[in-house]
Structure formats: structure tokens, C-alpha cells
Amino acid sequence: MTLILDPDDPTGWREAPGAADRERADEARGARHAASDRLTAGLNPQQREAVEYRGPALLIVAGAGSGKTRVLTHRIASLIDGREAWPSQILAITFTNKAAAEMRERVEALLGEAAGGMWISTFHSACVRILRREAEAIGLSSTFTIYDSADQRTILKRIIKELDADTLGFTPASAQAKISKLKNELSDVESYARNVNTSDPNDVMFLEIFRQYTRRLRDASALDFDDLISETVYLFRAFPKVAALYQRRFRHILVDEYQDTNHAQYALIRELTRPVEPDVVAELDAHGVLVRGLTDASGAIPGASLTVVGDSDQSIYAFRGADIRNIVEFERDFPGAKVVLLEQNYRSTQNILSAANAVISNNFDRKDKKLWTADGDGDKITGYTGYSAHDEAQFVADEIEALHRAGVAYRDIAVFYRTNAQTRALEEIFVRSALPYRVVGGTKFYERAEIKDAMAYLIAVANPLDELALRRILNTPKRGIGPATETSIASFAEQNDLSFRQAMRAADGLGLGPKITKAILDLATLLDAAAAMLVPSQKGIDEGTNEGASKVSDVLAFLIEGSKLVETLRTSRDPQDETRAENVEELVAQTKDFDRENPGASLVDFLTQVSLVAAADELDDASGTVSLMTLHTAKGLEYHAVFLTGIEEGLLPHQMSASEPGGPAEERRLFYVGITRARKRLYLSLAMSRAQFGEVSVAMPSRYLQEIPDELIDWKQSPGMANSRGGNQPRALNARRGFGGGAGGGGAWGTRDRDLERFSVTKSAAPKTEWANRVTGTVRDNGDLTLEAGDRIRHTDFGEGTVRQVTGEGTKRIAHVAFDSAGQKKLLIKIAPIEKL
Numbered sequence: 137m138t139l140i141l142d143p144d145d146p147t148g149w150r151e152a153p154g155a156a157d158r159e160r161a162d163e164a165r166g167a168r169h170a171a172s173d174r175l176t177a178g179l180n181p182q183q184r185e186a187v188e189y190r191g192p193a194l195l196i197v198a199g200a201g202s203g204k205t206r207v208l209t210h211r212i213a214s215l216i217d218g219r220e221a222w223p224s225q226i227l228a229i230t231f232t233n234k235a236a237a238e239m240r241e242r243v244e245a246l247l248g249e250a251a252g253g254m255w256i257s258t259f260h261s262a263c264v265r266i267l268r269r270e271a272e273a274i275g276l277s278s279t280f281t282i283y284d285s286a287d288q289r290t291i292l293k294r295i296i297k298e299l300d301a302d303t304l305g306f307t308p309a310s311a312q313a314k315i316s317k318l319k320n321e322l323s324d325v326e327s328y329a330r331n332v333n334t335s336d337p338n339d340v341m342f343l344e345i346f347r348q349y350t351r352r353l354r355d356a357s358a359l360d361f362d363d364l365i366s367e368t369v370y371l372f373r374a375f376p377k378v379a380a381l382y383q384r385r386f387r388h389i390l391v392d393e394y395q396d397t398n399h400a401q402y403a404l405i406r407e408l409t410r411p412v413e414p415d416v417v418a419e420l421d422a423h424g425v426l427v428r429g430l431t432d433a434s435g436a437i438p439g440a441s442l443t444v445v446g447d448s449d450q451s452i453y454a455f456r457g458a459d460i461r462n463i464v465e466f467e468r469d470f471p472g473a474k475v476v477l478l479e480q481n482y483r484s485t486q487n488i489l490s491a492a493n494a495v496i497s498n499n500f501d502r503k504d505k506k507l508w509t510a511d512g513d514g515d516k517i518t519g520y521t522g523y524s525a526h527d528e529a530q531f532v533a534d535e536i537e538a539l540h541r542a543g544v545a546y547r548d549i550a551v552f553y554r555t556n557a558q559t560r561a562l563e564e565i566f567v568r569s570a571l572p573y574r575v576v577g578g579t580k581f582y583e584r585a586e587i588k589d590a591m592a593y594l595i596a597v598a599n600p601l602d603e604l605a606l607r608r609i610l611n612t613p614k615r616g617i618g619p620a621t622e623t624s625i626a627s628f629a630e631q632n633d634l635s636f637r638q639a640m641r642a643a644d645g646l647g648l649g650p651k652i653t654k655a656i657l658d659l660a661t662l663l664d665a666a667a668a669m670l671v672p673s674q675k676g677i678d679e680g681t682n683e684g685a686s687k688v689s690d691v692l693a694f695l696i697e698g699s700k701l702v703e704t705l706r707t708s709r710d711p712q713d714e715t716r717a718e719n720v721e722e723l724v725a726q727t728k729d730f731d732r733e734n735p736g737a738s739l740v741d742f743l744t745q746v747s748l749v750a751a752a753d754e755l756d757d758a759s760g761t762v763s764l765m766t767l768h769t770a771k772g773l774e775y776h777a778v779f780l781t782g783i784e785e786g787l788l789p790h791q792m793s794a795s796e797p798g799g800p801a802e803e804r805r806l807f808y809v810g811i812t813r814a815r816k817r818l819y820l821s822l823a824m825s826r827a828q829f830g831e832v833s834v835a836m837p838s839r840y841l842q843e844i845p846d847e848l849i850d851w852k853q854s855p856g857m858a859n860s861r862g863g864n865q866p867r868a869l870n871a872r873r874g875f876g877g878g879a880g881g882g883g884a885w886g887t888r889d890r891d892l893e894r895f896s897v898t899k900s901a902a903p904k905t906e907w908a909n910r911v912t913g914t915v916r917d918n919g920d921l922t923l924e925a926g927d928r929i930r931h932t933d934f935g936e937g938t939v940r941q942v943t944g945e946g947t948k949r950i951a952h953v954a955f956d957s958a959g960q961k962k963l964l965i966k967i968a969p970i971e972k973l
């Protein structure tokens with residue numbers, strides 16, 4: 137019997153299964169037969185093989201919906217159930233925190249017990265945990281801040297301005313992308329500097345930007361998202377003993393969505409799966425880290441077993457450095473790796489799979505594999521071409537209502553799009569139709585300015601070195617501290633080798649006016665007082681816990697009170713400030729939830745959690761809402777019914793990638809990912825015209841639509857189009873007409889002009905629709921229009937009808953209307969284009 141140190145378990149030592157355990161487990165195998173049967177019951181032979189295989193490396197490659205994630209889950213459960221590993225010896229990497237939570241739940245359901253100590257997380261979360269523990273080794277404070285994309289751009293904007301780099305064409309976004317790319321390739325400032333082309337002024341300037349950026353993050357004790365991975369790799373490479381602790385601990389590493397790992401993530405996996413050499417084992421042993429029972433005959437601890445699952449057809453993150461070669465070269469990097477192929481699809485109907493197969497087979501450079509199911513053809517795919525984005529959205533809303541009436545829960549329906557901008561039309565129509573929906577990862581709560589302000593107060597308290605956070609709150613709410621004062625604080629800090637925060641405390645010596653000086657000192661005092669609230673009691677310090685420290689919600693409330701953040705918003709004359717105040721209060725409510733759900737957790741824990749909330753984490757399956765999300769966010773998920781919207785040239789493939797090498801192939805994989813999310817019903821829609829960047833332009837059907845065999849799609853037509861044409865042309869024809877022989881083909885252009893004409897007719901024929909509102913900038917507000925059951929109303933689009941019922945209150949009142957010819961609709965009274973008759 138061996139004891140190992142479990143870093144998750146503050147009480148220290150846990151038993152690790154040794155040879156004796158395994159023997160005992162073998163003896164007990166008969167008794168446990170029932171259990172292991174349960175773990176493999178319902179799996180097909182290949183899936184079972186993947187669950188039961190034991191060896192150093194296992195690669196499972198398979199198409200969408202073939203049970204890859206399911207196999208991972210069963211494999212973890214089987215390792216634990218067979219006493220081959222403690223939960224704490226398992227590290228499973230998933231793509232989102234939400235997927236991680238789901239996997240944990242499933243493993244626990246399979247085992248029938250909680251599997252504490254198991255690490256199931258994203259690459260980023262796992263790295264944050266490691267870095268917070270080991271920060272000091274690489275000269276970071278363990279309370280380091282995690283900068284998001286917006287923070288990065290703020291810093292880069294300052295640097296670019298200071299260096300006049302915009303004259304060379306640098307923008308915060310371009311510099312950010314380049315830095316990110318380098319970091320994903322594990323290239324840092326020094327390695328870039330070694331290879332820089334000194335005769336190219338652009339390269340030299342970029343080097344300077346990169347250098348400054350790196351220095352500022354260092355000074356602020358901050359890491360960006362890419363750093364989380366690369367710094368962990370550096371940590372492991374520079375400190376083999378630190379690495380050895382994790383190599384020793386994690387005996388089984390499993391990675392889902394392996395096709396989307398980038399080079400840095402791949403390097404991390406390599407580091408974690410290295411064996412611990414006998415001399416390091418001996419040193420660990422000498423330091424009291426128990427290693428007995430883990431070593432082999434040579435005295436080394438063998439590398440962890442690695443299982444990766446992936447589908448190269450679903451690789452959609454090349455722009456973030458994901459490297460399909462990671463899959464292709466797996467066998468080379470892990471010689472003797474077992475490869476299991478899964479073929480049968482358990483998610484979708486054959487019609488959906490046939491469409492997916494047809495589309496993806498147009499990509500070269502892939503192993504041909506065809507998805508198939510034993511479940512039958514199912515319904516045909518529904519296609520729809522709207523005359524505008526709003527018309528398309530109306531189609532989506534109507535179909536969702538029809539599905540709902542047929543018994544499909546809202547939460548089992550999803551609408552996907554390529555770009556976030558596409559949500560506008562969808563949301564407008566959904567709100568108007570009173571359809572419950574949720575935008576996953578759109579303008580996120582935590583990206584709102586007022587939330588970032590409140591968060592900056594917390595960050596400044598947790599990490600006093602964070603200059604970005606301090607500068608953000610320096611004059612928020614307004615305290616009369618202008619940019620000139622901000623600059624004097626910054627240069628005072630620079631000259632005297634102080635942090636910005638220290639310079640604030642020394643504001644007396646800056647020669648500023650008494651009022652401004654007091655304002656700065658008051659803020660510094662407020663932050664210091666809040667920091668004092670975070671110190672645990674002596675008992676907590678002794679025991680290494682957070683006992684005695686104030687709760688996050690109390691610290692936030694204290695800061696809000698002291699800074700008058702909410703009070704200022706409440707008394708402002710800007711009507712939107714009221715909403716902002718409510719948002720900040722929502723944040724307070726969230727910290728309360730956090731405190732309740734995570735007793736003993738610290739402020740840094742809260743900040744970490746917020747930083748790591750990936751888009752897909754906002755999904756809430758329990759809620760009865762339709763999910764709206766980008767195609768990228770949809771990965772790994774499945775829904776009864778899926779709407780793929782905006783299947784147009786310029787959107788899919790996106791214009792940015794259409795001309796890039798490999799771009800159209802990657803966009804095709806994105807389309808494939810979208811199609812394969814659907815279980816039973818798939819809808820493909822597009823619009824003939826779309827407003828983008830404030831301009832309405834004619835849209836062309838996506839080239840990928842053409843790749844789906846005609847007989848799989850049932851094209852419906854757009855009522856708006858039919859009216860304006862005075863005819864009932866099948867939608868398929870209209871859509872198909874857009875396909876010229878190739879890009880810019882004469883036929884295609886001819887079609888465009890005619891469609892544009894028709895489109896103008898439609899537009900002027902329906903001046904009262906939301907379209908006209910958009911164009912003229914009027915926003916409808918029915919204010920306090922009173923309606924009750926029995927009232928007759930007229931709607932601009934649906935004609936006349938009778939109110940059946942009014943539900944909800946205030947601005948959320950909804951009229952349930954039976955229209956004379958348009959059927960039943962639910963309308964949000966405040967904004968619906970209706971009048972009472």
C-alpha cells in the first residue's frame with residue numbers, strides 16, 4: 137500500500153492503488169463483474185475496446201456523434217471502478233468548462249459516487265490551478281490577474297500610441313493576433329528577437345511592441361489567456377521537479393476534441409506524460425514525496441497513459457493555432473499507440489448524416505469516412521430563403537413555435553450563426569414573438585463596462601500590482617481625476633520605481649491640487665481597507681485556509697459603498713445608467729451565490745472563475761429557452777432541432793477566410809460541425825439581402841449549400857418574397873439561382889441585379905415593418921397601450937386578430953393573439969407593431 141500526496145486534499149496523504157490492490161481487485165473481479173458490465177453495457181464493440189484498452193497511448197478517431205465523448209467518460213469510470221486509479225490520478229481535458237461539468241456528472245452517475253479530486257477541466261482551468269500553486273517559482277504572485285481580450289487591446293492601444301506604431305499600420309487587434317499566434321507556438325520575446333529581420337522596420341517595431349507588452353503584463357503580475365498555457369509549459373521545462381510532481385500525480389490523461397489543440401497545448405500534454413527519471417524520483421523521495429509503488433524496475437515513474445479523441449473533420453480553430461497535424465502525427469509521437477476507429481453515429485438521422493458526408497467529402501487531404509446510423513432516414517432537411525434577415529428570423533421563430541407545439545422543448549432547440557452580429561435580427565423577432573431564448577456568449581455580462589468597472593475594483597484589491605485595473609477605476613465614478621493626473625501618477629511611479637498603487641499612496645508629493653490629492657488618497661485607502669478584509673484569521677493562516685477572511689460579496693458591497701459606484705449610476709440623468717446600476721447589483725447577487733456555493737473560497741477563486749467562463753459555459757440546460765450561439769460555440773453539443781442561419785457567401789465561408797489558404801476548407805468543417813449537432817431536425821436558412829456594417833447588400837447562397845444533394849432538402853418559400861413577386865416560385869429555385877459557375881460568374885451577377893430590384897420593391901411595399909423602422913431610426917414603443925382579452929387589434933405583418941389573453945407585467949406584458957389568417961401569435965406589447973381597433 138502506498139501513500140501519495142494529494143494536492144487537492146489539504147489533509148495530505150491518500151492511499152494510492154498499488155500492486156496489492158490490483159491483485160485484490162483481480163480477485164474481486166468476479167464480484168464486480170456486474171459493475172463493469174454496467175460500464176460497457178450499451179457500447180458497441182469498438183467503443184468497448186476503447187474503454188477497456190490498457191496501454192500507454194490510445195487514439196480514438198471518429199466522426200461526429202459516434203460516441204467519442206461517451207467513450208472517454210466510460211473509460212474514466214472504468215479506471216476508477218477497477219481500482220486502477222484514484223480519481224485524483226485522472227486528468228481529463230475538455231473544450232469548455234460546461235463540457236467538464238457534464239463529464240464529471242456522467243462519471244459520477246456511472247460510479248454512483250462522488251469522484252472528488254478528479255481534474256476534469258479545460259486546458260486553461262488546469263493551467264490556472266497549476267500556476268496559482270507554483271506561481272512563485274516563475275516570479276509571479278499567486279494572485280496574478282488574467283487579462284481577457286479587451287484588457288489586452290487596452291494595453292496594446294497604449295503601447296502603439298506611445299511608439300507611434302500606427303504609422304506602420306499596427307492596430308491593437310493586429311498586434312494582439314500576432315502575439316497570440318507566437319505564444320501558441322511557444323515563441324516568446326527572446327526567441328522572436330533572435331529571429332527578427334532587423335532590416336524590416338515592421339518586424340523591429342513589432343518586436344518592441346511585443347517586448348513592452350510582455351513587460352507590462354509582468355509588472356502588473358498578469359497573464360493573458362495564451363500565457364496560461366505557455367507559462368505552464370515553461371514552468372515544467374524550467375523546473376523538472378515541479379513538473380515531476382504533476383507527472384507523478386496524473387497517471388491517466390484524457391483529452392477530448394484533440395483536433396483543436398494548438399502547439400502549446402500539445403507541448404503541455406507532452407510534458408505531463410513524460411516519465412519521471414530515477415534521479416528525480418530519488419530527489420522527490422528524499423523530499424518526502426512518496427513514490428513507492430509508482431516506480432518501475434529501473435526506478436523511474438513511467439509516463440502517464442494518454443488517451444486522445446478527435447475528429448480532424450471538426451478542426452475549426454486553425455486561426456487560434458490549432459494543428460490538425462497533432463492528430464495525424466500522434467502515431468509518430470507516441471509509437472505503439474493503439475488506434476480505435478468508431479463508425480456508427482448515434483446522434484442524427486441518416487438524412488442529416490448524408491448531408492454532412494456530402495459536404496465534408498469536398499475537403500481534400502482527409503481520410504474518407506462516412507457517418508451512418510441504424511436509426512433510419514428521418515425527416516428531410518428544411519431549407520428557407522428569406523428576403524431579408526428579418527424574414528429569415530421570422531421563419532426561424534415560426535418553425536420553433538411549430539416544433540414547440542409539437543412537443544419539442546425550447547431547450548432542445550438551437551440556432552447557430554457564423555458571426556455575433558447576426559443575432560440582432562433574430563433577437564428582434566424573438567422578442568417580438570415572446571419566444572424564450574438565450575444568447576450564449578454574445579455580449580457577455582462580464583464584458584459590460586459597468587461590470588468591468590466593478591470587477592476592476594475587486595482585481596485591484598486582489599492584485600495591487602495590476603495597473604490596468606487601477607487606471608480603470610481611478611476616475612470611475614468621476615472624482616475629478618483627469619488624464620493629466622493619471623499620467624503624473626504613472627510617471628512618478630516610473631521614476632521612483634514604485635507600483636502605480638504605491639504612487640497613489642504617495643499622492644501628497646505629486647504637487648496636485650488638494651481636492652484631487654484627497655480623491656486619490658481616499659481611493660487608495662478604500663482599496664487598502666478592502667484588502668485588509670481579505671486577510672484570514674491567525675487560525676486560517678496557520679491551517680492554510682481562508683477562514684476569517686471576508687466573503688467576496690461583502691468585499692464587493694464595501695467597495696461599491698465606499699466608491700459610490702452604484703449610487704452615482706442611480707442618481708445619473710442618463711436613463712441607461714439605471715440598467716447599469718441593476719447590472720452591478722446583479723453582480724453582487726452573483727458573488728452572494730458564489731459565496732454560498734463555494735464556502736471558504738477566496739476572492740482570487742472568484743476572479744479566476746469569472747475569467748474562465750467560456751462562452752459555452754453560460755448554457756443552462758435546465759432552463760426552458762432556445763439557445764442562440766455561434767458555430768464555434770456549438771462544438772460537442774447536440775440538440776433535437778438545429779437551425780443553421782445565414783448560409784451565405786461572405787458569412788459562410790466568412791469573407792475574412794474565403795481568400796486565405798485553407799480558409800474555405802476550415803469554414804466547410806465549421807458547417808459540418810453545425811450540421812452534425814442536430815439529432816432529428818435540421819433547418820438551413822439564408823437571406824437574399826443582409827444589413828452589414830450599416831449597409832444593406834445582396835447576399836448570395838453559400839457555395840456549401842450546393843454540395844448537399846437536392847433530394848435531402850425540402851425548400852420552403854418565403855411569404856415576403858412570394859408577395860413581392862406575385863408568384864409562388866419554389867424556394868429551391870431562388871436559392872439555386874445564386875450559384876453561378878464559380879465566384880463572380882456572369883450568371884450570378886445577373887441574378888444579383890434582378891434580386892436587388894425585387895428587393896427594393898419589397899422594401900418600399902412594406903414601409904411599416906421593422907425594416908422601415910431600422911432605416912428611419914424610429915424605435916417603436918407602445919408604452920402603456922392597454923389590452924385585454926377580447927380586444928381586436930391590427931398588426932403590420934399579421935393583419936387583424938383577437939386578443940385571447942394578456943400575461944406578464946409592465947414592459948414584459950405579452951398579448952396572446954388569434955389572428956384571423958396568420959394563426960396564433962404571442963406578442964410583446966411594448967414593441968409589437970400593433971394598434972388597437
Ligand SMILES: Nc1ncnc2c1ncn2[C@@H]1O[C@H](COP(=O)(O)OP(=O)(O)OP(=O)(O)O)[C@@H](O)[C@H]1O
Pocket residue numbers: 178179180183198199200201202203204205206207447450481482483771772773774812
Ligand atoms: N453505444 C451507444 N448507444 C447509444 N447511444 C450512444 C452510444 N454511443 C453514443 N451514444 C449517444 O450518441 C450521442 C453522441 O455521442 P457523443 O457526444 O459521445 O459523440 P462524439 O463523438 O463525442 O460527438 P462530437 O464529435 O460531436 O463531439 C450522445 O447522445 C451519446 O449519448
Ligand SMILES: [Mg+2]
Pocket residue numbers: 204205206392772
Ligand atoms: Mg464529443
